[in-house]
Amino acid sequence: MGNTRLVKTFIDLAEIDSPSGKEEKVSLYIEQWFNKHSVLYKKDSYGNLIATIRGAGKPLLLSAHMDTVDPCRGIKAAIKNDTIVSSGNTILGADDKAGIAEILEAMLVMKEKKVSHRPLKIVFTREEETGVYGAMALSDKDIIVTDGLGLDGTEGLGVITLASPHYHIMDIIITGQGAHAGSAQKKGINALSVAVDAISNLSIGIIDRETSTNIGVLQSGYARNGVPESALIKAEVRSHVNEKAKKQVSLFKDTFQAAVKKYGATLDFTVSRVCVGYKYSKKDPHIKKVINALKKVGVTPTFNKSMGGSDVNAFVGKGIRAVDISYGAYNFHTTKEKASIPEMEKMVAFLIEYCRA
């Protein structure tokens, strides 16, 4: 059925355990593949793989991540008609190994058919799923390119992710005064009450079409009869417009400051932007290039706006006009995950068009 080499590479990759942080074995498989096909590559200090292929014109970046989410140990892939599935007890790991297999296959076809193509930087990262750590650890010197693709988009084929949010995380610690709830209630400053007071004055959830906030963790207190001394809140803000994200962060800070003042507690508020967002127009020259390459291989491009992040956000943060594209896989992060063989083949054809000089 279809391209057996592509399917074999994918199944080989899928059946190698590679939970986030433990990508060594899958990395070794790819390194052996690079060696077998005389591809020049390096492994950086973080364990990301970066291959360099000579070509004509300005270099392009192609990337996918090597890690997978649980349950991802002992994966057994099976072919049903023209679809690859897992045994049902694990994910399949098409996210993102279908992307890796398609990139490797496209590299090989271009070499075999002597396709004249642009110089390529092929990047396979670690720890995308747990927070884009591998991509963030990449050295700018290793990826000197202006345009690129992440084969890590939404499910389907030919879906271009035109926007991804700016992502800020907040760690908020309220310190009050612990006391016995019976004999020394007066001495206490209830940090949990301060937290709840602040949270009740905030908008949590969807703020507008491109902005959302969330409080995912509230930890406080040990005993029914103890006034909680401290409270920890873990919150986040996402927005396609960074000014809007920053406005929400300020609202959080102001609201928590007002609450601690009211109760006489103290505040430790730390905020960091984990992901740089992006927003492309369909008229952007690089997006146009992606659209044209899809059309050339008979795929109708569609578009989506994501509220999530990926390695591409890290590339954008490094000044690369990178974009995510879907790659023929479905139901990510579930035991029903599957990859379509004809769609994976289409992606290989697309990649060759995209890379053509």
Ligand SMILES: [Zn+2]
């Ligand atoms: Zn992924």
